[in-house]
Structure formats: C-alpha cells, structure tokens
Amino acid sequence: xKNLIFFILIIxxxxxxxxxxxxxxxxxxDEALENGQSxxxxxxxxxxxxxxxxxxxxxxxAVKWGEKLLNSYGFxxxxxxxxxxxxxxxxxxxxxxxxxxxxxxxxxDILALGGSVSTNGLIEGEVLEVENLDALKKLTEEQVxxxxxxLSQAFDQKHINTFRAYGGCYPIxxxxxxxxxxxxxxxxxxxxxxxxxxxxxxxxTMRYEEGINKIPGAAISTKNAVLLSAxxxxxxxxxxxEMDCETFPDVTSYNVIAEMNxxxxxxxxxxGHLDSWDVGEGAHDDGAxxxxxxxxxxxxKKLRYQPNHKxxxxxxxxxxxxxxxxxxYAKIASENKEKHICAIESDRGGFLPIGFDVNGTEExxxxxxxxxxxxxxxxxxxxxxxxxxxxxxxxKEYYPDMIQLGMAINSQIYFNYHxxxxxxxxxxxxxxxxxxxxxxxxxxxxxxxxxx
Amino acid sequence: xKNLIFFILIIxxxxxxxxxxxxxxxxxxDEALENGQSxxxxxxxxxxxxxxxxxxxxxxxAVKWGEKLLNSYGFxxxxxxxxxxxxxxxxxxxxxxxxxxxxxxxxxDILALGGSVSTNGLIEGEVLEVENLDALKKLTEEQVxxxxxxLSQAFDQKHINTFRAYGGCYPIxxxxxxxxxxxxxxxxxxxxxxxxxxxxxxxxTMRYEEGINKIPGAAISTKNAVLLSAxxxxxxxxxxxEMDCETFPDVTSYNVIAEMNxxxxxxxxxxGHLDSWDVGEGAHDDGAxxxxxxxxxxxxKKLRYQPNHKxxxxxxxxxxxxxxxxxxYAKIASENKEKHICAIESDRGGFLPIGFDVNGTEExxxxxxxxxxxxxxxxxxxxxxxxxxxxxxxxKEYYPDMIQLGMAINSQIYFNYHxxxxxxxxxxxxxxxxxxxxxxxxxxxxxxxxxx
Numbered sequence: 001x002k003n004l005i006f007f008i009l010i011i012x013x014x015x016x017x018x019x020x021x022x023x024x025x026x027x028x029x030d031e032a033l034e035n036g037q038s039x040x041x042x043x044x045x046x047x048x049x050x051x052x053x054x055x056x057x058x059x060x061x062a063v064k065w066g067e068k069l070l071n072s073y074g075f076x077x078x079x080x081x082x083x084x085x086x087x088x089x090x091x092x093x094x095x096x097x098x099x100x101x102x103x104x105x106x107x108x109d110i111l112a113l114g115g116s117v118s119t120n121g122l123i124e125g126e127v128l129e130v131e132n133l134d135a136l137k138k139l140t141e142e143q144v145x146x147x148x149x150x151l152s153q154a155f156d157q158k159h160i161n162t163f164r165a166y167g168g169c170y171p172i173x174x175x176x177x178x179x180x181x182x183x184x185x186x187x188x189x190x191x192x193x194x195x196x197x198x199x200x201x202x203x204x205t206m207r208y209e210e211g212i213n214k215i216p217g218a219a220i221s222t223k224n225a226v227l228l229s230a231x232x233x234x235x236x237x238x239x240x241x242e243m244d245c246e247t248f249p250d251v252t253s254y255n256v257i258a259e260m261n262x263x264x265x266x267x268x269x270x271x272g273h274l275d276s277w278d279v280g281e282g283a284h285d286d287g288a289x290x291x292x293x294x295x296x297x298x299x300x301k302k303l304r305y306q307p308n309h310k311x312x313x314x315x316x317x318x319x320x321x322x323x324x325x326x327x328x329y330a331k332i333a334s335e336n337k338e339k340h341i342c343a344i345e346s347d348r349g350g351f352l353p354i355g356f357d358v359n360g361t362e363e364x365x366x367x368x369x370x371x372x373x374x375x376x377x378x379x380x381x382x383x384x385x386x387x388x389x390x391x392x393x394x395x396k397e398y399y400p401d402m403i404q405l406g407m408a409i410n411s412q413i414y415f416n417y418h419x420x421x422x423x424x425x426x427x428x429x430x431x432x433x434x435x436x437x438x439x440x441x442x443x444x445x446x447x448x449x450x451x452x
Numbered sequence: 453x454k455n456l457i458f459f460i461l462i463i464x465x466x467x468x469x470x471x472x473x474x475x476x477x478x479x480x481x482d483e484a485l486e487n488g489q490s491x492x493x494x495x496x497x498x499x500x501x502x503x504x505x506x507x508x509x510x511x512x513x514a515v516k517w518g519e520k521l522l523n524s525y526g527f528x529x530x531x532x533x534x535x536x537x538x539x540x541x542x543x544x545x546x547x548x549x550x551x552x553x554x555x556x557x558x559x560x561d562i563l564a565l566g567g568s569v570s571t572n573g574l575i576e577g578e579v580l581e582v583e584n585l586d587a588l589k590k591l592t593e594e595q596v597x598x599x600x601x602x603l604s605q606a607f608d609q610k611h612i613n614t615f616r617a618y619g620g621c622y623p624i625x626x627x628x629x630x631x632x633x634x635x636x637x638x639x640x641x642x643x644x645x646x647x648x649x650x651x652x653x654x655x656x657t658m659r660y661e662e663g664i665n666k667i668p669g670a671a672i673s674t675k676n677a678v679l680l681s682a683x684x685x686x687x688x689x690x691x692x693x694e695m696d697c698e699t700f701p702d703v704t705s706y707n708v709i710a711e712m713n714x715x716x717x718x719x720x721x722x723x724g725h726l727d728s729w730d731v732g733e734g735a736h737d738d739g740a741x742x743x744x745x746x747x748x749x750x751x752x753k754k755l756r757y758q759p760n761h762k763x764x765x766x767x768x769x770x771x772x773x774x775x776x777x778x779x780x781y782a783k784i785a786s787e788n789k790e791k792h793i794c795a796i797e798s799d800r801g802g803f804l805p806i807g808f809d810v811n812g813t814e815e816x817x818x819x820x821x822x823x824x825x826x827x828x829x830x831x832x833x834x835x836x837x838x839x840x841x842x843x844x845x846x847x848k849e850y851y852p853d854m855i856q857l858g859m860a861i862n863s864q865i866y867f868n869y870h871x872x873x874x875x876x877x878x879x880x881x882x883x884x885x886x887x888x889x890x891x892x893x894x895x896x897x898x899x900x901x902x903x904x
Contacts, residue, residue, distance in 0.1 A: 033609045157485045157883070160831055196882065352804065352862050354831070379612055379806070381833030410804050410862065412883045431609070431647065431864045 021449070022374055024303070025442045029378060031299045032438035038291040039430045041069065042350070045290060046281035046425035053114075053278040054318040055087030055251040062274050066256035066290070066315045073298050075313075076261045080254040081332065083317060085324040087251045088115055090278055091244035096189070096218065098127070098228060101235045108224045110189070111201040111279060111420075112245045113173060113217040114321045115208070119243050123148075123216075125186040127237045129229060133171040136179050144183035148239045151176050151190040152229055154222070155415070162195055162411040163348070166418075169193045177217040178209040187241060188217040191225035193415065199223050200420040203277050205321045216243055255325045256315040258297055262307040267333075268447055269312045270296065270344035270440065273319030273391055280423035284414060287425075288350030288433060290315055292407070295437035296444055307448045309341065316391040319347070323390055330394035340399045342447045345389025346440055348409040349417075350428040353439040354379075357386025359396070359404040368405070371446050380439055382408045403447070407440060473901070474826055476755070477894045481830060483751045484890035490747040491882045493521065494802070497742060498733035498877035505566075505730040506770040507539030507703040514726050518708035518742070518767045525750050527765075528713045532706040535780040537770040539703045540567055542730055543696035548641070548670065550579070550680060553687045560676045562641070563653040563731060563872075564697045565625060565669040566773045567660070571695050575600075575668075577638040579689045581681060585623040588631050596635035600691045603628050603642040604681055606674070607867070614647055614863040615800070618870075621645045629669035630661040639693060640669040643677035645867065651675050652872040655729050657773045668695055707777045708767040710749055714759040719785075720899055721764045722748065722796035722892065725771030725843055732875035736866060739877075740802030740885060742767055744859070747889035748896055759900045761793065768843040771799070775842055782846035792851045794899045797841025798892055800861040801869075802880040805891040806831075809838025811848070811856040820857070823898050832891055834860045855899070859892060 032038070049065050052058035063080065070078045096108040125148040130136045132153040136144075151172040155165035169191075176188045192202035201219045208214050218241065220228065231237045256274060272289020276282020297313045316325035333340055344356075355375075358365045368383045375381075388396075388404030396404060410432075417423040484490070501517050504510035515532065522530040548560040577600035582588045584605040588596075603624040607617035621643075628640045644654040653671045660666050670693065672680065683689045708726060724741020728734020749765045768777035785792055796808075807827075810817045820835045827833075840848075840856030848856060862884075869875040 029612065030610050158482050160481065160829070160887075162883075352864055354806070354833070376834075377612070379834070381806070382828075382831070412804055412887070413881050416881075429865050429868075431614070435612075435864070 021446065022377065024445060025374065025378065027303055028299050028441045028445065029438045031302055032295065032434045033431070036295065036434040036437060037298065038295040038433050038437045041291040041294060042283065042287050042428060042433060043425055045287045046283050050281055051278050052274065052276050052282060054085045054253060054275045054321060055248065056278065059253060059275055059317070063254045063256055066274055069294060070256065070258040073301065075258040075297060075301065077259040079257055081257055081329065083253055083255060083324050083328040084250045085253050085318040086322045087248040088321060089246055089248065091118065091246060093242050093244040096239060096241035098231060099238045099240070100231050106227065109199055109201045109221040110218045110241070111203040112243045113206040113219060114203055114277065115206050115247065116177065116217045116243065116245050117214045118245055119187065119216045119241055122240055122242045123186055124238060124240045127228065127232060127239045129232050133175055133179060136176070139183060141183045144180060144185045147185055148187045148189060149176070149180040149185045150228060151188065152225055154191060155195055162415050165195070166193055166415055173204050174206055177206055177215055178212055181213040181215045184213060185215055187215050189239065190217070190219050192219045192222050194222050194418070195415040197222045197226060200422045202419040203279060204419045218243060253317045255317055255329055258313045260297060260301060260307055260311040262309040262311060264309055266309040266339045266341045267312055268309050268342045268444060269314055269340060269392065269395070270444060271314035271316055271391060272346045273325065274315040275318050275320055277320055277419045280421045281425055283423050283425045283428050284349035284417050285419065285423055286319065286347045288428060288436060289346035291433065292346040292437045292440045296441035299437070299441045300445065305445065309448055309451070311444060311448065319391050326391035327394045330398055333395065334398035340395055340402050341451050342403050343388060343392035343395050344405045344407070344440065344443055345392045346407045346436060347389050347391065348407065348411065349414045350433040350436060351410040351413060352432045353407055353409050353436045355382030355408040356405040356443055357384060357388070357408050359386065359388040364403040367450060375442065378439070378442065405443060407436065409436065473898065474829065476897060477826065477830065479755055480751055480893045480897065481890045483754055484747065484886045485883070488747065488886040488889060489750065490743040490885050490889045493743040493746060494735065494739050494880060494885060495877055497739045498735050502733055503730050504726065504728050504734060506537045506705060506727045506773060507700065508730065511705060511727055511769070515706045515708055518726055521746060522708065522710040525753065527710040527749060527753065529711040531709055533709055533781065533784065535705055535707060535769060535776050536702045537705050537776040538774045539700040540773060541698055541700065543570070543698060545694050545696040548691060548693035550683060551690045551692070552683050558679065561651055561653045561673040562670045562693070563655040564695045565658040565671060566655055566729065567658050567699065568629065568669045568695065568697050569666045570697055571639065571668045571693055574692055574694045575638055576690060576692045579680065579684060579691045581684050585627055585631060588628070591635060593635045596632060596637045599637055600639045600641060601628070601632040601637045602680060603640065604677055606643060607647055614867050617647070618645055618867055625656050625671070626658055629658055629667055630664055633665040633667045636665060637667055639667050641691065642669070642671050644671045644674050646674050646870070647867040649674045649678060652874045654871040655731060656871045670695060705769045707769055707781055710765045712749060712753060712759055712763040714761040714763060716761055718761040718791045718793045719764055720761050720794045720896060721766055721792060721844065721847070722896060723766035723768050723843060724798045725777065726767040727770050727772055729772055729871050731871070732873045733877055735875050735877045735880050736801035736869050737871065737875055738771065738799045740880060740888065741798035743885065744798040744889045744892045748893035751889070751893045752897065757897065761900055761903070763896060763900065771843050778843035779846045782850055785847065786850040792847055792854050793903050794855050795840060795844035795847050796857045796859070796892065796895055797844045798859045798888060799841050799843065800859065800863065801866045802885040802888060803865060804862040804884045805859055805888045806862055807834030807860040808857040808895055809840070809860050810835060811838065811840040816855045819902060827894065830891070830894065857895060859888065861888065
C-alpha cells in the first residue's frame with residue numbers, strides 16, 4: 001500500500017513539471033530565509049575587507065576572501081582569472097571651500113571623481129554654474145576659461161525607477177571634465193548623482209577624452225549644491241580646492257570563479273562585481289550582488305541540484321572604473337570557444353528584488369514571462385525588456401543570441417547610498433538580501449531547465 | 453490649422469480612456485514625487501505630536517493636527533466624528549530581571565502588552581518556557597500555577613510576506629495572558645512579535661477573556677528571548693518584574709474626516725489610523741497611512757479632479773487597542789443610510805507599495821486586475837484576493853457587496869519597527885512614502901471611474 005502510494009506520487013510529480021518547479025523554488029527560498037549565509041558573508045566582506053577599489057590592498061584581499069569562501073563550499077571548481085586593470089588612488093588631500101564677495105567661507109563635502117587628475121596644490125577660481133552638459137557644450141572658451149565649472153543638474157524625481165534619473169545626470173559626471181577642459185576651465189565640481197538632499201558626496205567614474213586638457217573633477221553633496229546655487233544667486237563665488245588623486249600603471253588582478261558541472265558544456269554565467277569604490281564599504285554596490293551570486297550557487301549545491309548546463313558564478317573585478325573584469329571574461333570565453341547561453345547579473349543593491357530585466361529577443365522575453373505566475377508567489381513580478389548588467393554586457397558582443405538578465409531590485413533608496421561613505425553594511429536588510437539570493441538561484445534554476 | 457489639431461487631439465483622447473487614465477495617473481505621480489507633502493506631514497506628526505495612544509494628550513493633539521491640516525487644504529468638508537474608546541496607560545514602572553541558579557542576573561528589555569493589568573509591585577516566579585499557545589493549552593494547572601509563563605514562539609522566516617509570520621505568532625500575544633491566567637500563572641512574558649534578532653521589545657494589544665483571572669503580560673526583545681531560552685537550557689530561571697500599567701474609563705475621541713463632493717452620493721472611503729502605540733513615533737504604524745490618505749485627497753484636489761462619487765478620507769482613531777474608530781464609523785454610516793461602495797486602507801507602513809489586496813468577489817478582483825497593465829508602469833504589480841484593513845473591516849458587515857482594498861506594501865522590514873521605540877520618522881524613506889500616496893490616489897481615481 002505504502003509503495004503504491006509512493007508510485008502514484010512519483011507519477012503525479014513527473015506529470016506536473018510546473019508544480020515541481022514551484023516545490024524546488026520553494027526549497028530555494030526556505031534555505032535562503034532559514035539558513036541563509038548571504039548576510040553574514042556581506043558583513044564579512046564589508047567589515048573584514050572593506051572598500052575595495054581595483055588596485056588597492058583591499059581589492060587584493062577581496063580576491064582572496066572570495067576564493068577562500070568559494071573553496072569552503074566545495075564547488076566542482078574554483079579558480080582565478082587574471083586580468084589587467086586600471087589603478088587610481090584618491091590620495092590623502094581632498095578639500096574645498098567656497099568664498100563669497102563678503103568673504104564668508106564654507107567648507108564643502110567633496111569627493112574626487114574616480115580617474116580625476118590632481119589639482120597640483122591649492123587652486124582657486126570663480127565658480128560658473130552650468131545646468132547640464134548640453135548647456136556647457138554651448139558655452140565659449142571666453143566664458144569658461146580659468147573658471148571652475150559647477151554642473152548643478154539634479155535628479156529628475158518624476159522617474160519611478162531612480163536608475164533613469166541617474167542615467168539623466170550621468171553625462172555631467174562622465175564627460176563634464178572633458179567638455180570643460182576643452183574650454184580651458186580650471187576644474188569641475190558636480191552636484192552628486194544622488195536622490196536625496198543630504199551631506200554625502202557621491203563619487204563615480206569619469207573619463208578624459210583622448211588628447212584633451214585634463215582638469216580635475218569632484219562631486220559635492222546635494223545639500224552643498226543647493227547652498228552653492230543659492231550663494232551664486234547672491235553674487236560672485238570663488239572656489240578653492242585641493243586634491244592629490246593619481247593614476248598609476250595598470251595592475252594585475254582577478255575575476256574569481258566557481259563552477260558546478262552540468263550534463264553538457266553550455267554555460268550559464270552569473271555574478272556581481274567584487275571591486276567597489278574606495279569610500280563606504282561597497283555594501284549595496286556591489287557587495288550585495290557578490291553575496292547573492294555566491295549564495296545562489298551554495299543553495300543549488302545544498303539542494304543537490306543536478307544542472308543541465310555548466311553553472312558558473314563569477315565575482316568580477318573592476319566594474320567601477322574600467323570594467324576590465326567583464327571585458328576580459330568575455331574575450332577569454334570567446335577565445336576558449338566556450339558556449340555561453342545565458343548570463344545573469346545582480347548589481348542594483350541588496351534591496352527587495354522585484355523581478356528581472358531581460359536583454360534578449362521578443363521570444364526570450366516571452367520565455368521568461370512564462371515563469372510569471374510561478375514567481376509571483378515569491379513576489380517577483382517584473383519581467384520586461386531591459387538591461388542585463390555592466391559585467392555581463394561584453395559577452396553579448398561575442399554571443400549575440402544569448403539571453404541576459406539583470407535582477408530588478410527596488411531602486412528607491414539605492415542612490416541615497418551609492419558610491420558614498422553611506423554605502424555600509426548597516427544599510428542592508430537581512431531578509432531583503434536573502435530574498436535577492438533566492439531570486440537569483442530561482443532564475444538560474446529556471447534558465448537551466450528551460451534553455452536547450 | 454491649430455484648431456484642427458486641437459480638435460483631432462480631443463477626438464483621439466476621448467477615444468482612448470486607457471491613455472487618459474495613464475496620463476492622469478502620471479500626473480498624480482508627478483505631483484507626489486515633485487511637490488509631495490507627505491514626508492513633511494509625517495515629520496510633523498511624528499515630531500510635533502509623537503506617539504499617540506488613544507486617550508493620551510498626544511492623541512488629542514493628533515486629532516487637532518489632522519483637523520487643522522485637512523482644513524488648510526480647503527476640502528469641501530472637514531469634520532470630527534465622535535467615538536468612545538478605551539484608555540490604557542503604561543504608567544511609569546516597567547522593569548524585569550532574570551536570575552539563574554548561580555545568582556547571575558540580567559536586566560531585560562520589556563514593554564507591557566497593551567491592556568495588561570499592573571503587577572501590583574514587584575512579583576517573582578520561576579520561568580516556564582512554552583513554545584506556543586497550543587502547547588500552553590495542553591498544560592495542567594499543576595504545571596503552570598505560580599509560574600511566569602514565557603511564550604517563546606518565533607516568526608517563521610519562511611513566509612515571503614512577513615504579515616503571515618506575524619499572524620502565526622499573534623495568538624501568543626493576543627491570548628497568552630488569558631490562557632495562562634486560567635491555569636493561575638503569575639504573569640506572561642512573550643518573545644516580541646518581530647522579524648529580526650535585536651534589542652527592541654514590541655508591544656501590541658492583548659485581550660482578557662470575560663471573567664478570568666487577569667494576569668500581567670509583557671513582551672521581551674527577541675535577543676532577550678534567545679538569551680532566556682539559553683539560560684533555561686542550563687537550569688532553573690527566576691523572573692522578577694514590575695509594571696504599573698492601568699486601564700481607565702473609556703474616553704471620548706474622534707475620527708477626523710475630509711470630503712470631496714461627487715456627482716452622486718455614493719461614497720468611496722479611504723484612510724489609515726491616527727492613533728499609534730505609546731512608544732516610538734508611530735511613523736510606519738500608521739503615520740504613513742495617515743499621510744498617504746491625506747496626500748491622496750490633496751493631490752486629487754490639486755489636479756482639479758471632478759469625482760463621480762463622494763470621496764471621503766478618514767483618519768481613524770483607536771485601531772490599535774479596540775478599533776472603536778472603525779466600528780463606530782461603520783455603524784454611523786449604516787444608521788445614516790450612507791451608500792458605501794468602496795473602501796481603501798493603508799496600514800502596512802511607509803515602505804515601497806507593490807499593489808493592492810482585494811477583499812471582494814471574483815468579479816471585483818477581475819475588475820481591479822483590468823488595471824494591471826496600466827499600474828505596472830508605476831511598479832504596482834500585486835492585485836490578489838486578500839485583506840482590506842482593520843479600520844475599514846467593520847463596513848463590510850453593513851455593506852457586504854462593497855469592494856475593499858488594502859494597499860500591499862513591501863513587508864520585509866515592517867516588523868523590525870512595528871510597535872516599538874524604533875518606529876520613528878527616520879526609518880521612513882521619502883520616495884517610498886510618496887509612492888504610497890500616489891498609489892493610493894491612483895487607486896481611488898480608478899475606483900471612482902470604474903464603479904457605478
């Protein structure tokens with residue numbers, strides 16, 4: 001009788017794949033929420049390693065931290081993939097003041113933009129407020145020369161997804177120094193790319209165009225930006241600043257990789273980035289993505305999942321200022337004639353996951369949406385065309401037919417912390433982080449089952 | 453030519469209601485995100501009024517605060533609705549210690565449960581750990597008499613929605629003292645109904661069954677609970693405690709109401725609750741719901757919306773310990789033969805809104821789901837059968853055919869703060885709060901347009 005029931009149960013379960021998927025994903029969530037290790041792993045990465053910009057001692061420690069942790073889980077293969085990457089240091093001097101016509105002085109909260117040149121001592125110039133990059137491009141050298149250009153563009157709060165507001169302001173950070181340099185400005189300060197009005201300056205990468213006059217660039221806090229704009233309404237403002245940041249020769253560093261063997265040699269890659277900016281602790285950006293990625297593989301192993309394809313978790317180096325980890329990974333994959341069919345990235349923080357953005361064909365988006373009802377039980381709802389991620393992006397050049405997914409995460413608070421001293425472990429909620437790891441594992445599982 | 457284009461535009465827009473709805477909801481969100489007043493209103497309620505348990509001076513101040521704010525917006529009608537409600541005070545003495553067999557002593561973080569009797573001085577008893585209410589019901593008087601029952605049930609972390617974990621533990625808080633009282637225990641302490649392990653005790657309502665032995669009840673922090681359970685594994689533990697909380701005669705208080713006239717006299721009601729527990733600032737519970745509700749009406753007025761039905765925003769009193777605001781409102785509505793067709797509540801915090809739970813028929817749920825594509829643009833995804841809310845609940849008794857909606861909000865962090873000293877303004881994010889107000893206004897608008 002007992003055997004008969006067992007037999008019936010097997011038959012029933014074989015006939016209901018969807019239910020099987022639901023049961024398996026339920027197990028993934030149970031493991032993440034009851035025995036999850038992502039929160040403790042994130043604490044360790046933030047507190048035992050800390051901020052870890054490419055080329056720093058901390059980045060080297062992070063590589064060892066990742067390798068050791070992945071080895072501790074006994075995956076089929078753990079290895080380092082050597083890359084060359086840029087090396088920029090903030091230095092020890094970083095200060096700025098504004099002085100108005102009455103001689104009143106205010107010390108600003110500033111952070112050099114990543115990649116900026118030094119000021120070579122204390123510099124000084126009249127502040128010229130410019131509302132955005134387009135407005136800067138319309139100015140003449142006569143208007144700009146010798147001045148310190150202040151790009152005051154604020155986030156457009158009307159965007160529901162704050163990444164759109166960030167995207168709108170991105171040009172002032174990425175290209176402001178180049179455009180102002182062409183007009184022989186002395187330096188650039190920008191309003192931080194951040195959602196709230198507060199006292200934290202937010203750094204981030206910038207790039208000098210080839211062959212132009214390189215001038216220093218820094219971000220000031222949004223509150224300081226509001227103040228500076230108010231002062232400028234009253235009259236002339238002078239800005240003094242000093243920064244001794246410096247770019248050094250490229251360094252050798254590593255992507256850290258773990259694998260679970262599958263029944264074939266097609267590859268599903270996922271990951272986040274191991275480097276961070278050199279301020280705060282890189283907790284949301286992208287410590288969260290790192291522990292999501294590691295935890296996803298840990299859970300699949302713990303549940304004794306037998307994958308169809310090779311599952312590969314990658315802790316990418318150098319996403320923040322060069323993306324040499326992602327670029328190198330893709331190039332090596334292609335050179336080795338690897339068969340990449342899918343890549344998934346988590347690089348939008350450790351907040352509540354709400355779905356996945358799909359970078360793929362209409363058919364691929366439809367395929368993902370077939371999982372919608374199943375994933376709604378786990379409060380994952382959003383599966384629309386969108387961006388996969390910076391680290392996995394370069395794979396698309398070599399594998400145009402692959403599907404890429406970016407974990408969609410509640411974006412409302414992300415740019416309060418992003419690239420600032422406020423991006424620390426304490427800003428991350430345990431359950432939200434655990435749900436991110438489970439969502440990642442669930443999507444890896446579904447893609448492994450679905451993709452041929 | 454200009455007129456022709458204008459004419460074509462009108463024709464086009466008349467023929468595309470869905471697009472009109474989308475445009476109008478977009479305006480709601482723009483107003484909330486660019487010119488929103490919910491965050492400043494919440495700051496004022498939390499800081500200028502503070503914790504506001506029914507019967508307190510603060511609750512009286514909150515009524516005046518609400519009335520004044522609603523009047524400042526110039527709505528068609530603002531008035532108070534008198535109710536009778538319970539009055540319980542925590543008193544000034546609240547302390548507890550545990551002592552083990554070695555004489556080691558540890559002071560606990562405790563909060564009396566709302567409605568508890570006093571201990572009448574310092575009491576002392578051996579601690580008896582019981583895992584949940586069902587286990588307590590199985591014990592005999594001999595096992596329990598003279599002891600202090602410690603109900604140690606923890607949240608089941610496997611639930612995706614933390615309200616389910618809360619619901620699972622609710623009986624130990626609501627009924628623990630009654631069941632232990634029947635067995636002549638001296639007092640009850642419970643593990644706080646909270647998600648994380650931390651040092652905040654969480655209060656909440658409890659009820660004595662009629663005619664039973666009333667014994668005191670208190671909550672200890674989850675960290676203290678873990679410690680107490682560990683001590684009990686080592687041997688006998690004595691607990692000393694003192695609380696001088698007291699129940700006073702019922703008080704007169706008020707629901708605060710604002711209305712916008714419609715084309716007919718059918719009513720759409722929405723609201724949150726103005727009272728809170730007497731700890732923290734009632735920021736998420738339910739200051740957020742209060743400012744969501746006020747802001748929704750403000751935005752609709754600002755956008756010069758002409759409603760089909762009467763729109764009524766209600767700041768309910770006494771949800772926390774008696775629900776006399778909700779019960780009285782429903783009774784008076786029925787007595788006045790008002791025509792209630794829809795009620796919406798926000799009482800799940802100021803976190804990210806994700807949709808609405810629908811308490812209604814299959815047809816009503818389908819009707820709400822027809823708005824799904826429209827609302828997905830605003831990242832509202834979840835429209836499933838569920839609970840409307842405690843305040844609006846009693847209306848269903850008189851109006852069984854009405855639809856009730858409860859705003860579904862990211863629940864992951866809510867029970868970190870709920871009913872504790874940690875539920876303060878600083879725990880609320882501006883944009884998430886604003887999105888809640890916009891979601892509320894959008895749903896009121898859609899119901900007003902859809903319901904006949």
